[in-house]
Amino acid sequence: MSGVLVVMEHQDRSGSPSPSRISLEALAAGQHLAKELGIDCSAAVLGEGIGSLAEQLSGKALTKVFAVEHTLLTQYTADGYVHALQQLIRKTTPGYVLFPHTYQVRDFAPALATRFQQVLISDVIAIHASSGGAPILVRQLFQGKLNADYRPITTQQAPCFLSIQAGSFRSDSLQNSATPAPIEPFAVDLAPAQIRTTPSAPFRESANTVDLAAAPIIVSVGRGIREQENIALVKTLADALGAELAASRPICDAGWLPMERQVGSSGQTVSPKLYLAVGISGAIQHLVGMKGSKTIIAINKDENAPIFEVADYGVAGDLFEIVPALTKAILAAKG
Amino acid sequence: MKIIVAIKQVPERDAQIIVAPDGKGVDDRDLAYTINEPDAYALEEALQLKEKNGGEVIALCAGPDRVASTLREALAKGADRAIHVNAGDLAQRDTLALAQLLADAIRPESPDLILTGLQSDDLGLGQTGVVLAELLGMPHATLIMHVEATSSGLRVKRELEDGWFQHLDMPLPALLTIQSGGNKLRYATLMGIKKAKSKPTATITASPATVPPTIELTRVYLPEKQKRTQMLTGTPAEIAVQLVEKLQSEVRVL
Numbered sequence: 047m048s049g050v051l052v053v054m055e056h057q058d059r060s061g062s063p064s065p066s067r068i069s070l071e072a073l074a075a076g077q078h079l080a081k082e083l084g085i086d087c088s089a090a091v092l093g094e095g096i097g098s099l100a101e102q103l104s105g106k107a108l109t110k111v112f113a114v115e116h117t118l119l120t121q122y123t124a125d126g127y128v129h130a131l132q133q134l135i136r137k138t139t140p141g142y143v144l145f146p147h148t149y150q151v152r153d154f155a156p157a158l159a160t161r162f163q164q165v166l167i168s169d170v171i172a173i174h175a176s177s178g179g180a181p182i183l184v185r186q187l188f189q190g191k192l193n194a195d196y197r198p199i200t201t202q203q204a205p206c207f208l209s210i211q212a213g214s215f216r217s218d219s220l221q222n223s224a225t226p227a228p229i230e231p232f233a234v235d236l237a238p239a240q241i242r243t244t245p246s247a248p249f250r251e252s253a254n255t256v257d258l259a260a261a262p263i264i265v266s267v268g269r270g271i272r273e274q275e276n277i278a279l280v281k282t283l284a285d286a287l288g289a290e291l292a293a294s295r296p297i298c299d300a301g302w303l304p305m306e307r308q309v310g311s312s313g314q315t316v317s318p319k320l321y322l323a324v325g326i327s328g329a330i331q332h333l334v335g336m337k338g339s340k341t342i343i344a345i346n347k348d349e350n351a352p353i354f355e356v357a358d359y360g361v362a363g364d365l366f367e368i369v370p371a372l373t374k375a376i377l378a379a380k381g
Numbered sequence: 382m383k384i385i386v387a388i389k390q391v392p393e394r395d396a397q398i399i400v401a402p403d404g405k406g407v408d409d410r411d412l413a414y415t416i417n418e419p420d421a422y423a424l425e426e427a428l429q430l431k432e433k434n435g436g437e438v439i440a441l442c443a444g445p446d447r448v449a450s451t452l453r454e455a456l457a458k459g460a461d462r463a464i465h466v467n468a469g470d471l472a473q474r475d476t477l478a479l480a481q482l483l484a485d486a487i488r489p490e491s492p493d494l495i496l497t498g499l500q501s502d503d504l505g506l507g508q509t510g511v512v513l514a515e516l517l518g519m520p521h522a523t524l525i526m527h528v529e530a531t532s533s534g535l536r537v538k539r540e541l542e543d544g545w546f547q548h549l550d551m552p553l554p555a556l557l558t559i560q561s562g563g564n565k566l567r568y569a570t571l572m573g574i575k576k577a578k579s580k581p582t583a584t585i586t587a588s589p590a591t592v593p594p595t596i597e598l599t600r601v602y603l604p605e606k607q608k609r610t611q612m613l614t615g616t617p618a619e620i621a622v623q624l625v626e627k628l629q630s631e632v633r634v635l
């Protein structure tokens with residue numbers, strides 16, 4: 047057992063696959079971990095016709111790039127990925143297997159780890175070296191309210207599996223190499239009968255009629271608003287600012303605002319000039335959708351709410367007092 | 382359709398979370414508990430499937446004595462019976478060991494479908510369902526928004542990133558982890574609460590952990606601030622004036 051293996055994900059826009067940004071971040075995490083431990087780092091890509099994808103990675107400082115090709119890996123299935131990666135890991139015996147923490151990884155990596163009698167350490171935000179040999183892996187608890195340090199209890203028989211949270215490592219810190227890393231094709235044994243689910247092509251529910259991504263000012267409301275009737279309060283503020291109204295997931299789940307106004311990992315990604323978050327706690331799935339905003343203002347009654355991690359200006363107070371006062375002051379300022 | 386819903390009891394959403402004196406967990410002395418929200422959606426999906434297709438809904442929860450209240454709530458909402466895997470040492474068991482406890486309780490029931498929430502609001506590891514499916518040798522799908530019974534099994538709607546979705550067909554028995562928002566959650570009715578009193582709960586004592594955990598939680602702490610947030614203070618009116626000033630001179634949107 048040695049070395050780090052990073053399992054990449056790719057997107058396939060206009061027929062030419064390229065590694066997703068979050069995979070490149072996971073790759074940066076892999077290089078960091080390998081350096082800390084003084085071991086080597088390789089990457090794996092899965093699919094069919096992924097030669098160019100493997101080539102894109104071979105310029106990075108990696109020991110090897112494994113190209114895991116099979117027709118049955120063309121479209122993602124949990125069964126296909128678990129079987130293929132189980133074979134690759136058995137053969138190459140890495141000490142650490144890293145993934146980007148994506149919806150796809152959530153779907154198969156826990157099952158893969160189970161095959162090795164291991165537990166995936168999911169959604170890791172930082173990796174520190176420790177004197178004991180095993181690294182300290184940091185992840186969030188209670189939707190970002192607390193951090194926790196985990197230590198893998200490594201055995202010589204199985205690798206440690208971990209997934210890396212979006213935005214925790216920088217893809218621009220990736221080390222390149224002048225000599226390309228060798229690409230190693232890896233043949234997997236996979237039969238159609240081993241794949242028990244039949245996926246259909248991805249689709250979008252309906253064409254978005256609001257383009258939040260284009261809005262220069264966004265006022266976004268979260269569960270702190272308590273009741274549907276109270277949304278009007280925040281809508282009035284948005285109108286005063288000439289802003290689009292957006293929301294966190296629970297507001298859209300409840301049907302208080304349409305899903306097309308949801309910001310976050312399963313909604314829209316926005317980077318307006320101003321993002322004003324009202325009664326939003328700042329869970330990572332929300333933050334990934336808005337932390338690129340130029341200025342962030344947060345109003346939340348909990349001074350420890352994770353939203354204040356990303357806010358430029360914060361108000362620790364009751365939105366039911368602050369929002370009406372702010373609306374009034376804005377209208378007064380506009381004359 | 383015989384459906385088992387695996388639910389977890391977690392601290393209430395607005396609970397004041399305080400690090401325990403030993404720094405290895407949270408102080409649970411004054412915590413109030415409730416059903417993990419994604420699990421509430423899993424229960425709702427199960428109840429609606431039963432209403433459409435007939436069958437039975439069994440609520441399953443592992444944990445100490447206190448989780449009985451969460452199982453009672455599930456019964457009051459419409460589950461037919463409950464299974465409590467009584468274990469006071471869950472903090473010492475990792476996801477694999479916990480899933481093994483659940484798998485042992487599920488096997489004798491031979492359900493057609495197992496539902497659970499996609500992750501817990503406290504630990505957020507998001508794996509119990511998938512590990513459970515693997516242990517039981519069942520196909521699974523995660524982040525499910527909608528479930529429909531078909532002649533050959535199930536057709537489910539899975540959430541992908543950035544507002545995309547995907548349909549999946551799969552045979553039964555199967556396990557699904559449910560994402561929030563697919564349904565509207567019901568409340569327990571007075572009648573439901575009354576009926577729950579006569580519904581059976583089987584209690585199984587958890588067998589001791591046989592394998593050592595594969596991960597160890599060594600420290601829990603408040604996150605260090607990455608960014609300097611300028612906090613504005615004063616009366617609401619004073620704060621409003623300061624904010625307007627920022628909007629005019631710095632953010633330049635007014």
Ligand SMILES: Cc1cc2nc3c(=O)[nH]c(=O)nc-3n(C[C@H](O)[C@H](O)[C@H](O)COP(=O)(O)OP(=O)(O)OC[C@H]3O[C@@H](n4cnc5c(N)ncnc54)[C@H](O)[C@@H]3O)c2cc1C
Binds near residue numbers: 348
């Ligand atoms: C796979 C997955 C995908 C997800 N996708 C998304 C997504 O796309 N977008 C998204 O937003 N979430 C998403 N989530 C959910 C996310 O994890 C959080 O649960 C959600 O963002 C929380 O929304 P919230 O902040 O509005 O609610 P809460 O976390 O309940 O926070 C409410 C906040 O309001 C504050 N508050 C309460 N009362 C007041 C008051 N009177 N005045 C001021 N403040 C008050 C509280 O202090 C609290 O911080 C996803 C989760 C998963 C697992």
